[in-house]
Amino acid sequence: MTHSRLPGTAVPDAQAPELRVERLLVVTAGSAFATGMPYWIDWLRLSYPELAVKMVLTASARRFVTRQALAGRLHRHGEVLFDEWPEDEGTARHVELAEWAQAVVVYPATFHFTARLALGLADSPALLACHCTRAPVAVAPALPPGGLESAAFQTHWAALTARPNVVLVPPHPGVSMTTGRADAWVPPLLPEVIDMLEKRRAQLEAGRPHRDPRTPGEFVADLVHP
Numbered sequence: 673m674t675h676s677r678l679p680g681t682a683v684p685d686a687q688a689p690e691l692r693v694e695r696l697l698v699v700t701a702g703s704a705f706a707t708g709m710p711y712w713i714d715w716l717r718l719s720y721p722e723l724a725v726k727m728v729l730t731a732s733a734r735r736f737v738t739r740q741a742l743a744g745r746l747h748r749h750g751e752v753l754f755d756e757w758p759e760d761e762g763t764a765r766h767v768e769l770a771e772w773a774q775a776v777v778v779y780p781a782t783f784h785f786t787a788r789l790a791l792g793l794a795d796s797p798a799l800l801a802c803h804c805t806r807a808p809v810a811v812a813p814a815l816p817p818g819g820l821e822s823a824a825f826q827t828h829w830a831a832l833t834a835r836p837n838v839v840l841v842p843p844h845p846g847v848s849m850t851t852g853r854a855d856a857w858v859p860p861l862l863p864e865v866i867d868m869l870e871k872r873r874a875q876l877e878a879g880r881p882h883r884d885p886r887t888p889g890e891f892v893a894d895l896v897h898p
Contacts, residue, residue: 688719689867695724697773699798701785702732703814709737712862713745725750728798755796769801780814780859790828810869812841817848817855839872841865
């Protein structure tokens with residue numbers, strides 16, 4: 673099924689799956705779907721009233737959503753940070769994030785952020801925290817036309833699949849804001865991401881990490897030709 677929803681579009685009656693953590697780190701990268709994050713923060717606060725949330729906005733995400741639009745929604749249950757090391761900060765932000773988080777969601781994850789994560793680059797607090805944390809990390813990509821099928825992205829997908837604490841949440845076919853055609857890949861709804869994140873957390877806790885037996889090429893073929 674092709675999804676035609678636009679960035680920032682509210683999704684009514686999104687059901688909240690189980691989430692057995694108290695502290696969630698949300699990393700938002702620079703996709704147009706970042707405009708919908710105020711809605712999803714409201715949904716998290718309503719669905720999990722006791723959940724503490726820390727958000728990290730990448731430099732490119734700040735083109736689509738402001739810190740002010742998110743911080744007020746978190747109230748006393750979280751904070752919004754930029755994905756940078758402040759010059760006047762006396763602590764290591766990446767260490768604090770990695771140790772604080774009981775679970776991590778990268779939503780939406782751009783092609784660029786996913787590539788940097790897969791290659792092991794650690795030039796920002798969010799990336800380094802994702803590499804160093806023992807918590808489960810859910811990555812939910814938003815990709816341009818041809819992005820999912822590209823050899824580069826499939827290589828990055830395979831690299832991340834090999835990490836026991838990383839769960840890749842498949843994007844859905846969607847309408848490109850640029851071409852107007854159904855040739856892009858949009859991120860799944862956040863409840864779907866939370867559901868897969870919690871399942872991976874439970875697997876890790878039980879000592880049963882899951883690995884998708886399909887190759888990246890087989891995975892893409894399954895998405896393109898259901």
